[in-house]
Amino acid sequence: MTIKIEEQFEVSPNAVLVRLTGTADELKNLFYTVTDGTGRQLAWSAVCFVKGTDKEGTYKFDVSDDLAPLAPGNYELRVFTADQFDQSKGRPQPNATPAAIPFQLVSGEPPQTTPPPPPRTVQLARAAATPTSDEVLSSVILAETGARRFNLYRAYVDPRVCMQGERFGPNAYENLVKATEDFLSLQVPVVDQRGLLAAYRTEDGRLPYLDQVVQRFPDALSGDPCSDIDPTILQEPFPVELIWSYWQEEGGLVQTLNHILARFQNRRPGPGLDPLARFDLNPLRPLRHLLWSWAEDEVHRLTVRRRAAEYEYEYGLALIGRVVPGTGRYVERRTRFLEAFHTLLHEAHVFFALDDDMTVNADAFPVLNALRDTHLVLAEGAHNQFGDLPTDARIQMLVEQWLLAQPEMRDFLGGRPMVPYEEPWMDRVDSMKSIQGWSSTSITHFHELAVRGEQLLLSIRYGNWNSTTVTGDSAKNWVRAWRNQIQRYVHAYRAVTGVDLVAEIDATMPADLLARRSADQRRRA
Numbered sequence: 001m002t003i004k005i006e007e008q009f010e011v012s013p014n015a016v017l018v019r020l021t022g023t024a025d026e027l028k029n030l031f032y033t034v035t036d037g038t039g040r041q042l043a044w045s046a047v048c049f050v051k052g053t054d055k056e057g058t059y060k061f062d063v064s065d066d067l068a069p070l071a072p073g074n075y076e077l078r079v080f081t082a083d084q085f086d087q088s089k090g091r092p093q094p095n096a097t098p099a100a101i102p103f104q105l106v107s108g109e110p111p112q113t114t115p116p117p118p119p120r121t122v123q124l125a126r127a128a129a130t131p132t133s134d135e136v137l138s139s140v141i142l143a144e145t146g147a148r149r150f151n152l153y154r155a156y157v158d159p160r161v162c163m164q165g166e167r168f169g170p171n172a173y174e175n176l177v178k179a180t181e182d183f184l185s186l187q188v189p190v191v192d193q194r195g196l197l198a199a200y201r202t203e204d205g206r207l208p209y210l211d212q213v214v215q216r217f218p219d220a221l222s223g224d225p226c227s228d229i230d231p232t233i234l235q236e237p238f239p240v241e242l243i244w245s246y247w248q249e250e251g252g253l254v255q256t257l258n259h260i261l262a263r264f265q266n267r268r269p270g271p272g273l274d275p276l277a278r279f280d281l282n283p284l285r286p287l288r289h290l291l292w293s294w295a296e297d298e299v300h301r302l303t304v305r306r307r308a309a310e311y312e313y314e315y316g317l318a319l320i321g322r323v324v325p326g327t328g329r330y331v332e333r334r335t336r337f338l339e340a341f342h343t344l345l346h347e348a349h350v351f352f353a354l355d356d357d358m359t360v361n362a363d364a365f366p367v368l369n370a371l372r373d374t375h376l377v378l379a380e381g382a383h384n385q386f387g388d389l390p391t392d393a394r395i396q397m398l399v400e401q402w403l404l405a406q407p408e409m410r411d412f413l414g415g416r417p418m419v420p421y422e423e424p425w426m427d428r429v430d431s432m433k434s435i436q437g438w439s440s441t442s443i444t445h446f447h448e449l450a451v452r453g454e455q456l457l458l459s460i461r462y463g464n465w466n467s468t469t470v471t472g473d474s475a476k477n478w479v480r481a482w483r484n485q486i487q488r489y490v491h492a493y494r495a496v497t498g499v500d501l502v503a504e505i506d507a508t509m510p511a512d513l514l515a516r517r518s519a520d521q522r523r524r525a
Helices: 134-145 148-163 172-184 194-198 206-214 231-237 240-251 253-264 287-296 304-315 336-356 363-382 388-404 407-413 424-437 443-462 472-481 484-498 510-524
Strands: 011-013 015-021 030-036 043-048 056-062 073-081 099-107 190-192
Touching: 011 253, 043 172, 073 134, 099 134, 099 194, 134 443, 134 472, 148 172, 148 388, 172 287, 172 388, 190 194, 194 240, 206 231, 240 253, 240 388, 240 510, 253 287, 253 388, 287 388, 287 424, 304 336, 336 363, 336 484, 363 443, 363 472, 407 424, 407 484, 424 443, 443 484, 472 484, 484 510
Parallel strands: 099 190
Antiparallel strands: 011 015, 015 056, 030 043, 030 073, 073 099
């Protein structure tokens, strides 16, 4: 199919227009579908072109009716020719190869509904919050982080790495790393039909927090390409959060690959028998070649010492290990982060308890104060290696997850087949922890801390929480919008460390709590 979907949609209050390019014959009798992130079809319709073209061979059609009932999130638009689509079933033919483009839906026109009949009962209702313009930031962050899920990453990387003839080629590993970098830099179209995100941004298109920072440096907006602020960063400021890498590392992801690599190189990581002695990769399969390239690239990867130093700088979070230097070797540590963040999580649960009581109008001002404190601590750590090191760490750990997800790893390490792991690499990490006698806490809880922690910190970092114009209404909207993520993070933290942040504010270092639990586990064994 030579039909092409143009990358930018034309969004207006009354329509969302998609442009197709192709010959006149190709653009006859077309159908389109809208699918969610899992590939599930949500809507379909025949393509009806609107009058007017941008240029010869380019036609536009409106998809706003099918987007209206959808919630904000990640979707994909697919266009089929008549022979690729079964109109009687409303489904594409098997093995159809449509033109497709992913997009983010931030806000759509709410569907028209018939007003409900007048209520016949009297009941208490939750106190309403005043709508605030910063509510859209939560939708954008959820869409951005959702677009980096492992299943989407694997679907993007596999066709670029596993091409016939390339799996054993000299550039197979380089292709894997390059595809990972490209995946993290993907920018998918944003549909903001009601203009909520545009209303939240400043006149220059910046988030209010970043605009407040930029206004302090007018000399950095003079047009000098060598020293000016990068406008791209101001327009798309959502990098990855390093806390994602921290919790994956505490969960055993990096250590698992390190032990496999040591066995691959015939090195014994410690005294006694090696539990991985029977690790024999088939030379006829591609994982052997990828591990070889992974080992050869070790000099270019971040060391645990560099990651540990940045964990301390951004969050004051420590790692415990033989190669990790003592805290006295660091110039700066963000010692107030844990107290501020855990205070926020605790105050959020106090608010939830009051908010669920329909006879009380819960006060969100303590949550606002905690948001402001955490925001300021995060801002202090957003310097030097901020942005670059977290991105490199994410790339390397995604590659590690991809390597662990390969079938050869499952064949060797095994795993519990009846445990419902969310991602295919997880059972390999839990199997290694069991073999080596490490922590018995499942990687599932550490992964939950990584994902939810990143979402929460992004919303705190890029919200304008230190502005005097922000009121308790913004805090109330924030805590209600992020209730699921807050409660899941607190539960996973208790499963990992044994500390219940609902009951108390505990600023003990997670690494110390993990070390105590591991020692108790060994004593009981």
